[in-house]
Amino acid sequence: MNGPATFYTLHLFNLKIKGMLNKKVEKALNDQIKVEAESSQAYLAMACWAEINGYPGTSAFLYAHSDEERMHMMKLIRFVNDRGGKAIIAAISEPAKEFKNLQNIFALLLSHENKVTAAINNVVDVCLKEKDYTTHNFMQWYVSEQIEEETLAHHIIDQLNLIGNDKGALYFIDRDIATLKGGVAGAEKGAKA
Numbered sequence: 504m505n506g507p508a509t510f511y512t513l514h515l516f517n518l519k520i521k522g523m524l525n526k527k528v529e530k531a532l533n534d535q536i537k538v539e540a541e542s543s544q545a546y547l548a549m550a551c552w553a554e555i556n557g558y559p560g561t562s563a564f565l566y567a568h569s570d571e572e573r574m575h576m577m578k579l580i581r582f583v584n585d586r587g588g589k590a591i592i593a594a595i596s597e598p599a600k601e602f603k604n605l606q607n608i609f610a611l612l613l614s615h616e617n618k619v620t621a622a623i624n625n626v627v628d629v630c631l632k633e634k635d636y637t638t639h640n641f642m643q644w645y646v647s648e649q650i651e652e653e654t655l656a657h658h659i660i661d662q663l664n665l666i667g668n669d670k671g672a673l674y675f676i677d678r679d680i681a682t683l684k685g686g687v688a689g690a691e692k693g694a695k696a
């Protein structure tokens with residue numbers, strides 16, 4: 504029985520599904536959208552600094568990382584809107600633009616990622632409290648992503664600590680960093696496969 508009546512019923516059903524996003528969960532997701540936007544801008548500013556200070560590898564890594572954060576933000580925006588909520592594009596704070604060196608950049612990056620992890624854990628917590636298991640399931644991708652990102656940042660910091668102030672080694676590390684996007688996690692996954 505196709506026809507206008509069926510279409511109308513389906514439309515109402517879709518609206519009902521779309522109207523299902525819990526308000527507290529929606530607020531937590533919108534807070535996370537802002538966090539991801541700030542991450543993208545923070546890494547973009549770092550990429551610019553690296554680019555004009557002679558670190559092309561790190562710059563390429565950070566440009567890619569900034570793009571990835573924007574993708575994290577977009578994924579949340581689409582989810583909120585698809586689930587009947589309203590994604591909010593909020594004003595964000597201006598990121599730092601001056602850095603001491605690569606060690607300083609990656610220490611800041613790791614510290615920022617630790618805060619992102621805490622923010623994601625908060626969204627997961629709200630989902631559990633509100634019994635929103637669909638969003639809880641969606642957020643598991645972010646939980647895994649944070650493990651990979653923190654591991655990657657630790658790996659780069661370890662490498663930088665090893666070489667200290669050796670300028671020659673810094674040149675090679677910068678070159679290696681360009682190839683690292685997802686490299687550590689990818690290599691570990693490959694080793695386990």
Ligand code: FEO
Binds near residue numbers: 539572616619
């Ligand atoms: Fe989207 Fe690096 O957290």
